[in-house]
Amino acid sequence: MRSATIKEILSGEGLLREVTVNGWVRTFRSNRFIALNDGSTINNIQCVVEFENFDESLLKKINTGAALKITGTLVESQGRGQSVEIQVKDIFVHGTADPEEYPIQPKKHSLEFLREKAHLRIRTNTFAAVMRVKSALAFAIHKYFTDNGFYYFHAPIITGSDAEGAGEMFRVTTLDEKNPPLNKEGEVDYEQDFFGKETNLTVSGQLEAEAYAMGLGKVYTFGPTFRAENSNTSRHLAEFWMIEPEMAFFDLDANMDLAEDFIKSVISYVLKNCEEDLEFLEKRLLDEEKTKPQAERSEMALRDKLRFITDNNFKRVTYTEAIEILRNSKPNKKKKFQYPINDWGADLQSEHERFLVEKHFKCPVILFDYPAKIKAFYMRLNDDGKTVRAMDILFPGIGEIVGGSQREERLEVLKQKMAALDIPEEELWWYLDLRKFGTAVHSGFGLGFERLVLFATGMGNIRDVIPFPRTPQNAEF
Structure with a gap:
């Protein structure tokens, strides 16, 4: 008999049918009730064991974490908490889990503890x-990009250029670290x-994507990027994934239109297709919020926050307008901002961005026309x-989530x-070629995928939305 997933069983119809399911034991109560989960759904399926039908030595192997194959009859549940359950006819133990050693027990574990068990935390x-x-x-x-005529482009991971101009990159080399060859200058x-x-791991696939947009029209990258920033904040990773569309013949207005439509589309998709998981994560977030001081609690439940994005038009505001709003705001005048806003040209911080979204406009915000001095070299000069x-697109609770521009x-x-x-022309000769041969107006933006997941799930630390986080002093697993 073909095994079914728990999601298929729970969403299917027909009782008194025989089913086979594989999964991991969440709990085994009273030597009778097995709560089994296979990862296909947030829900477990209860499997009822008649003790006298099974050898005691077999039942002793069934502990939290054990992997089982269970065959039985699907019946209406007699207990609370589930509509159906399996009356077990046969049990095969794929693998046991010693309860003295298995760390993911049926109790509340801290997120910090689970990061140390990143190879097992997926079972929570x-x-x-x-x-x-x-x-x-x-x-x-x-799906969004395919439906809208984009071509998926794989940008190189190893690069000889720094797209951001930050210089904080991971070096790629095969030279002997203890005795590298030196040139005449001793370098x-x-x-x-x-x-x-000299080569490095990429911080962005944008520059290469621009090249392909100038032949294919609309392309997007979705791949790993790397930043060697010695930052231990809840929003930074050394390795993360980026989505970077680039579009020929798009000016800034068209770029903003696309970015807004794109974000609304993908968030609408998870609202529609991840109802049970979002409901669980929302409840988890509400429980977590209760432990915080009143002033630090979110004003919106998780799904309300997602609908705040999908149901509102994004307000478009120039940087200059935003600076005036912030300079004249109560938090700024009363010196409640950690970084006071005084002069035009200040680089906005998360507290400023969140004030604009959550307090002033009360909708998502797109800021545009930034000072050239605080933005990258490739952005088109006004x-x-x-x-x-x-x-930049600003979201509640997070501040900037998308950054983009019309390219020069x-x-x-x-x-x-x-x-x-002081960026040498010979380093980016090919990038300059794009402006020599058939140049055209073009635009694009970048979205850190884990930042989006952080927002969509309500998690508080970006290390909890990537399987095996890479951060300073941590490359475990």
């Missing part, structure tokens, strides 16, 4: 729910390295010479910007 309801939502988001992202001779030059065609398509202007930042 919380992490299984998060990862199912994450999977649904990934599918929704690919490491990267010409003898594997790639013949006619005022001071601002660039950049845009004018060769001479791009050269001037690179020179001002």
